[in-house]
Amino acid sequence: MPLHIATPLLASPALSAAAGRDVWLKLEAVQPPGSFKIRGVGLPMTVVVPQTTSAHARQAIAQYGAEVVVHGRAWDEARTLAQLQAWHAGLHALP
Structure with missing residues (x-):
């Protein structure tokens, strides 16, 4: 399929x-x-996750080709970094 x-x-x-x-x-x-x-399949992607994200989840994200960045203790901190990185690169952050 x-x-x-x-x-x-x-x-x-x-x-x-x-x-x-x-x-x-x-x-x-x-x-x-x-x-x-x-x-989004095949597009370059960076996924920012908090430290609480399991290694299994990080591996699953990486297996789809995304760069995984671990930042912060909570989703709000990870999301803030993702938004800043996107803004500096002239891109959009998707929640």
Whole structure:
């Protein structure tokens, strides 16, 4: 089974009427893994995790090709570093 498929693009009459223009919905949640996140497959990525993240979870993230950076004792500290790194690089941090 592939990890990524072409997903449907559906018109939304209700949203189109409310917006006064055509609105289309791209149904990424129907990807085989059940997530839109699969769109990032193959893109370079750095994942910042707190010190409390298990070695098993870090290995799993790294196996998908991401660079894993361990920072802080809590998610808030890790997220802050991720946002700063993204800002300095002119990129976007995804929660």
